[in-house]
Amino acid sequence: MAKVPVAGLVKTRLAQEAGVAAATRFARHATACLLHRVARHGPWETIFAVTPDWGVGAGRWGGDVRRAAQGRGDLGARMQRIMARAGQGPLVIVGTDIPGITRAQIAGAFRLLGGHDAVFGPASDGGYWLVGLRRRPRLLRPFSGVRWSSSAALSDTLANLSGRRVAFLPVLDDIDSASDLERCGGRAGRVVG
Secondary structure: OEEOOOOOOOOHHHHHHHOHHHHHHHHHHHHHHHHHHHHOOOOOOOEEEEEOHHHHHOOOOOOOOEEEEOOOOOHHHHHHHHHHHOOOOOEEEEOOOOOOOOHHHHHHHHHHOOOOOEEEEEEOOOOEEEEEEOOOOOOOOOOOOOOOOOOOHHHHHHHOOOOOOEEEOOOEOOOOOHHHHHHHOOHHHOOOO
16 A cells, blocks of 8 residues: 655655655655565565555556555545455555565465464554455454554554454564654665565
């Protein structure tokens, strides 16, 4: 999932501290690098979900990567829509602002869904960088009432999955502030395993 990397539209919290140009540059670079790392090298199909919807046809998103509009609503409504519209089988969603995501972690998430209803990659700020759902025998609805962009996002989502089997991947950092950006150094562009 990604926002179209247009100045003033993308990474607005980062832009407040690091400036609009730096935030836009990071978003463009991080998105391109993530697509390079994971879209063409896994045994999965990658669907690049973009918001706003007009962004589906905008820019170069990695050539042959299938694109889809996220639609309207908060982050939870948009993720639920992606979960409902994609084909059969397990589905994993990641954002584009986490430089540490690897193909191995995504493959691990799919493996974990073989024995769990949901899998999360927690972020150090209380949110999550990955969410995956088994989607059978029915699609769960874990995104309702979640306090997005807060330290309670993961705990709220987990509360909606009470009684379900949930697995976790390692904690990673997302980039929301100037200090996050400085800490990541040049990792947003590295092609890692």
